Amino acid sequence: MIRRLSRRFSHRGRLGRALYKRFGGANGFEWAEHLRATTDLYHLGKDCSILPSTKIIEPEYTWIGDRVCLGSCTLICHDGAAQTINRRHNVSIDRIGPIIIEDDVFVGEDAIILGSTTIGEGSVVGAGSLVRSSVPAGSVVAGNPAKVVAKVEDVVRFWEADTLAMPWRHLIEQREGAFDRNLEPELKRMRQAHFFQGKLKRP
Amino acid sequence: MDIEVELQSVFREVFDADDLCIDRATTATDVEGWDSMAQINLIVAVEKHFSVKFPAAELSEMRQGDGNVGILLDLLSARVEATH
Structure with missing residues (x-):
């Protein structure tokens, strides 16, 4: 409700913008469009x-x-x-x-x-x-x-090589865009298992 | 010239350290300034110096070995032999 209202009044001066910024939950693309308009x-x-x-x-x-x-x-x-x-x-x-x-x-x-x-x-x-x-x-x-x-061209080559070596690379290949809600739980599980091998997780 | 000696000259140039000495056991933690970006610049400089190109699987092997010079030397020697 607050989010919807803040979005509705986002173009109404400084207060509208402040409310949108605080409560609007805008992602980067939405905020860029907001800046374009205001x-x-x-x-x-x-x-x-x-x-x-x-x-x-x-x-x-x-x-x-x-x-x-x-x-x-x-x-x-x-x-x-x-x-x-x-x-x-x-x-x-x-x-x-x-x-x-x-x-x-x-x-x-x-x-x-x-x-x-x-x-x-x-x-x-x-x-x-x-x-x-x-x-x-x-x-x-x-x-x-x-x-x-x-x-950047060198970094791309190395980061591609790094990604190829990741145990979860098959999930990255399946993923569309930078975030996939369906794949995220399995990605998180695999990454944590890889990053913190042998380390205790909080109960 | 011996590959290890030539490799050392590349290391000295990349890390701007004239007295830097490397051996097969040297890793990233032994060399000041050897971070992930320096590793990229190092391998690119090695490729240029020896006129070789490492495929992705070999780049990945080097990264996983924490920049171990022994791994780099083995891969480089094989690549130089295959290329020249």
Whole structure:
């Protein structure tokens, strides 16, 4: 009931959005569509997933391509220090730059992306990364400051090999999409048995 | 040149450690910075250096062995022999 109401009033100003965010139970795809309808995002491509906990501080200077997936990350286009420096030094500095996230980029939890950066097509930004400069297409970046740690094409090859070796790979092959309610119990049982061999489970 | 000596030079380059010494018993826990991403970069560098390509089953075998250099050496020697 609350979920339905919050969804109904989601487009009604800040309160509506806050209620939807808190009670609406929106998944990443639904929240991306909500942002498309209610914010000033300069561009939002198709089939994007953006978690409700993602912070896009200046949507008007943020460009997001197709099939982008944003975890609970923060995108900040401006440099907050400029205002303080302006006051102290009696100057008028403007420190703001665009964030461009090209197609098929994934950004992990708690990553921070600063302005004047482009995240190249098909890249992966690791959890907790601080991105201060542009990321070449097809790169995996991690750390603070974020650095290229691998090429996505290499990672794909290795992760495929890893998956082939998993005892539950036949279930992954059957699965449609990233989650299958019917397969999940058996997947969970097999994974736990593999991960915690010999370790006691709470009674 | 001996494969193990050449492999050591690849390790030194990837991990940026001129004095790094490896042997068959060396594993990921013995080398600073050898995490899952470094493992990928290492194998890619090994493939490039020796002009070989490991199939998925062999990559998986290396991963399961916790980066054991002995496993890598055996697979590499077999692959070099088959390729050249």
